[in-house]
Amino acid sequence: MVPADMFAHLGSTIGGLMFVWAIFQQYFPYELRRHIEKYSQRLVGYVYPYIQITFNEFTGERLMRSEAYSAIENYLSSKSSTQAKRLKADIKNNQSLVLSMDDHEEVSDEFKGVKVWWASGKNISKQQTFSYTPLNDEKRYYKLNFHKGQRELIIGPYLTHVLKEGKAIRVRNRQRKLYTNNGSHWSHVVFEHPATFKTLAMEPEKKQDIIDDLMAFSKAEEFYASIGRAWKRGYLLYGPPGTGKSTMIAAMANLLGYDLYDLELTAVKDNTELRRLLIETSSKSIIVIEDIDCSLDLTGQRRKRKEKVEEDEEKDPREKLAKEERETKPSQVTLSGLLNFIDGLWSACRGERLIVFTTNYVEKLDAALIRKGRMDKHIELSYCNFESFKVLARNYLKLEAHHLFPKVRGLLEQTNMTPADVAEHLMPKSLAGVAENCLHNLIQALEQEIENGKLKAEEEGKEKKSAAEEKDQDTEASSDRK
Ligand SMILES: Nc1ncnc2c1ncn2[C@@H]1O[C@H](COP(=O)(O)OP(=O)(O)OP(=O)(O)O)[C@@H](O)[C@H]1O
Numbered sequence: 001m002v003p004a005d006m007f008a009h010l011g012s013t014i015g016g017l018m019f020v021w022a023i024f025q026q027y028f029p030y031e032l033r034r035h036i037e038k039y040s041q042r043l044v045g046y047v048y049p050y051i052q053i054t055f056n057e058f059t060g061e062r063l064m065r066s067e068a069y070s071a072i073e074n075y076l077s078s079k080s081s082t083q084a085k086r087l088k089a090d091i092k093n094n095q096s097l098v099l100s101m102d103d104h105e106e107v108s109d110e111f112k113g114v115k116v117w118w119a120s121g122k123n124i125s126k127q128q129t130f131s132y133t134p135l136n137d138e139k140r141y142y143k144l145n146f147h148k149g150q151r152e153l154i155i156g157p158y159l160t161h162v163l164k165e166g167k168a169i170r171v172r173n174r175q176r177k178l179y180t181n182n183g184s185h186w187s188h189v190v191f192e193h194p195a196t197f198k199t200l201a202m203e204p205e206k207k208q209d210i211i212d213d214l215m216a217f218s219k220a221e222e223f224y225a226s227i228g229r230a231w232k233r234g235y236l237l238y239g240p241p242g243t244g245k246s247t248m249i250a251a252m253a254n255l256l257g258y259d260l261y262d263l264e265l266t267a268v269k270d271n272t273e274l275r276r277l278l279i280e281t282s283s284k285s286i287i288v289i290e291d292i293d294c295s296l297d298l299t300g301q302r303r304k305r306k307e308k309v310e311e312d313e314e315k316d317p318r319e320k321l322a323k324e325e326r327e328t329k330p331s332q333v334t335l336s337g338l339l340n341f342i343d344g345l346w347s348a349c350r351g352e353r354l355i356v357f358t359t360n361y362v363e364k365l366d367a368a369l370i371r372k373g374r375m376d377k378h379i380e381l382s383y384c385n386f387e388s389f390k391v392l393a394r395n396y397l398k399l400e401a402h403h404l405f406p407k408v409r410g411l412l413e414q415t416n417m418t419p420a421d422v423a424e425h426l427m428p429k430s431l432a433g434v435a436e437n438c439l440h441n442l443i444q445a446l447e448q449e450i451e452n453g454k455l456k457a458e459e460e461g462k463e464k465k466s467a468a469e470e471k472d473q474d475t476e477a478s479s480d481r482k
Pocket residue numbers: 199200201202239240241242243244245246247248360381419420421423
């Protein structure tokens with residue numbers, strides 16, 4: 001049969017079946033139809049070895065969107081894009097194109113060697129009410145088919161796997177937020193920092209160790225529950241300004257798909273307010289307290305300022321009003337308040353959370369704050385070495401190797417330059433001869449740094465020498481006087 005004839009034949013068969021179905025629907029009373037459907041389904045059930053489970057999009061009396069349906073939709077999205085012939089496309093969170101299978105499509109899946117089939121479909125409500133949103137009458141569903149011999153495996157482990165994976169995909173695709181506290185309230189913007197561990201300049205082994213630690217943490221819900229510990233982990237990032245502490249926090253959030261809470265302690269009135277803020281944070285989040293050494297000095301500074309105001313007040317009574325105003329303003333968050341919270345209430349909040357502290361001066365921090373259990377992992381971010389430079393050269397100049405690299409290596413070993421400064425010099429300033437020029441700029445800057453270092457050392461040496469000479473003269477003079 002030639003194709004045209006074949007289609008004509010197929011068309012007439014489908015047309016015939018539809019005609020029979022229409023007659024059936026029109027002339028058989030509803031009750032009779034229902035009975036015929038019911039018994040035919042039973043009959044099929046005896047001989048048909050497959051089980052079917054339906055997941056409706058809307059459930060309950062108030063027709064809420066079913067969580068299982070959305071999880072399945074996410075789970076099937078990657079399979080749909082490779083298997084289904086008709087797909088639906090949507091842009092979610094203003095960023096990525098999400099594909100899902102169109103109605104009445106089918107895709108297969110495999111779990112522990114067992115094959116299952118998912119089909120999508122929709123029921124159209126019979127009530128023909130007038131509405132501006134006709135799609136509301138459509139009720140979508142997914143149907144899962146599998147062999148009845150695999151009932152236990154599919155209903156148990158497979159469906160658990162589908163729901164868990166589907167939820168994880170949703171978390172990965174969701175639009176993440178950056179929260180900042182304005183006094184006792186969080187406000188947020190969309191978090192879209194481009195930093196990743198790939199672009200972070202750091203020794204590769206150290207970087208891998210941190211990535212492994214984070215991934216292990218994010219998957220360790222059962223482990224934490226089994227040892228009776230809250231699913232929390234504390235990180236302390238320390239190092240000079242411009243070494244990538246904030247960049248690393250953004251990379252952490254991007255790696256795990258967590259929200260970020262940037263907690264400004266100096267804007268928090270007291271421990272009660274701190275507690276409230278921390279309780280309000282959501283699961284799957286990183287709580288960041290930057291420059292913890294400065295934030296916690298606050299109480300001390302405040303006291304000093306108050307004492308000063310009291311002195312001034314004796315001189316000028318008009319200061320009284322200003323003093324009262326100031327007293328009510330500053331933060332009274334204490335180290336012990338923060339510690340209590342990390343150990344206590346916050347640990348009782350469900351879900352995984354990371355808390356990250358940063359400081360430029362690790363030696364200034366109270367030992368109680370940084371002990372293991374509170375700050376589980378201490379990470380030093382330091383001056384740029386050759387390994388870090390190579391990452392920056394790859395990021396900024398798309399260079400893997402260059403004849404100037406050995407020179408840069410030698411210079412980096414002689415001086416301390418932060419990755420932020422190195423990156424600044426690698427920033428292309430024009431399009432011509434980009435890489436070579438940038439490397440020359442960097443080499444020049446490094447040589448200048450080394451020169452400055454030498455001059456400084458010489459000056460310090462001279463100062464020390466003259467101080468020592470003065471001291472000698474003083475001792476000679478005093479011994480003369482004796
Ligand atoms: N290790 C690094 N890898 C990649 N880029 C870096 C690194 N360190 C610094 N940079 C670049 O320098 C800029 C400043 O870095 P960042 O803000 O992370 O430093 P910081 O350690 O948080 O400094 P501070 O202590 O002043 O807060 C970043 O925007 C980034 O582009």
